[in-house]
Amino acid sequence: MTPEALLARVATILPRLVPLPLADMRGQAVVTAAADVAIDALKTLRDDPALRFDLLADLTAVDYLGRTPRWEVVYQLRSIEYGHRLRVKVAADGDEPVVPTASGVWKSALWAEREAYDMFGIRFAGHPDLRRILMYPEFQGHPLRKDYPLNQRWSLVPERDPITQPWYPRREGT
């Protein structure tokens, strides 16, 4: 299915999704969804006989700091049977944004949402096991946020400055 036909089909069965102009999206089919209808819409996209988006290829987030709403959760859908792709974007706002979980629709969302939580601090409501995945449990903050300080360090053991505290005894007069 061409991106135009795909967007037309999505508009017929899911009128509440907003398609974005193909020219701005490099010819790729993209729709935005409000958070409250997102999961039902994703389920419909998965089960519709003409669409069959059975593979959630990727789930990630983007932090548009300074914009309202600040967050975008991005779902990359792929239909193995028909070979077309669709990108669904769900906006969220606030310092602790909440988006409903898609793990009931695709199991790949289980880990992908854990990563989005770990990296961006997005809470996925209804996720059965939302904990950090790449960072360690003692880590604080969410490193891929645009306002996360780049040189921030969280040390599990005390750090030693090799210049002022070398491991060898310093000689007299140096």
Next chain:
Amino acid sequence: MRRAPGSTAPEQFYEDQRGDDDIMEIQMGPSHPASHGTVKFNLKLDGETIVAIDVEIGYLHRGFEKMCEQGTWNHCFPYADRLNYASPLLNNVGFALAVEKLAGIEAPERCQYIRVIVGEISRITDHLTCLGMGASEIGAISAAFYMIEAREFLYDLVEAITGARLTVTYGRLGGVTNDLPADFNDRIAHCFASVRGVLADCSRLLSRNRIFVDRMVGVGVIPKDDAISWGITGPLLRATGVPYDVRKAEPYLVYDRFDFTVPTGTNGDNYDRFNVRLAEMDQSMKIVEQAMAQIPDGPITVTDPRFVLPPKNEVYGSIEGLMNHFKLVIEGQKIPAGEAYVATEGGNGELGFYLVSDGSGRPYRVRVRPPCFYAMGALGQMLTGAMIADVITTFGQINMIGGECDR
């Protein structure tokens, strides 16, 4: 100790599920001699049977996505090498294609052929690493040595093209750095003859070997529908019988001009994964040979001054060239604002790059879709109810590459 909200420490994970005295809890890893990769399995065992498994990844997290946001677009190529370090050229090509989609340029035809050739060579090294290490982990160390030797021949090819074995940084926005060496046809013929010999030897050593077959058949099974739901792609999905290969499904570069098949399995167990990878290496060599027969002459990079550095004689010989060079190095390539997701077939499956540009010279967001991350997510389902020794074979066939999974 303070913890992030919502996080659970491993001790807590066990504490929550305690109660049955017959259950033994062990932590396998992060540095286990029989797992090629740094990963920890928190296992709950009933005798030798796995009751529950919690996979902990992240030991090789280096902040790839954060690092990419700090430099220019060209600065990301060395980082992309270090994602899947068993097939760095595939990552290079995938990233270059994604940025080119965003920039709206297309590489010249000869460059596209070169990208196919180096990509397929990398796919063979990736599969050889996976199968060789997987075989050595269950005791077939001679097969591992043969395969690593074959990989060495292929690394010689890579070295002849790029000048480096592993950290190649060969891709560029709109092209590649070097052309193929003049005697490349001879090198390919010589190298592939050795690799084919090694593959035939290893196939004879392993495919009907009683110990190997007993360890692999019916182990780590995942049904077709579950595999798709877990987001598994690549050889692991094809082993379940789904012929999904990005090279066939949506041909990029010049893959539609080659005659190759997509090997599939039937059961989705480790033995099928082994056979699919073995058959794919044959197909990759066929693709390289066809590409070498078809490759046209011509430039290997576009000459768009907005994205590509000018030749050195212009930089040193004209003020326009000098300014162009200076602007590109200091400010980076001004990729038009927008976003794109481009998927390629990596060594382990669909390797996708989702890029967001805000029109400045630096990436606003670089997201890589790591194929083995999703396969590792499904490991819990593959191994629940299996024996503890099956962790080794299944994990070996998933071919988790830490750099790609943890980024």
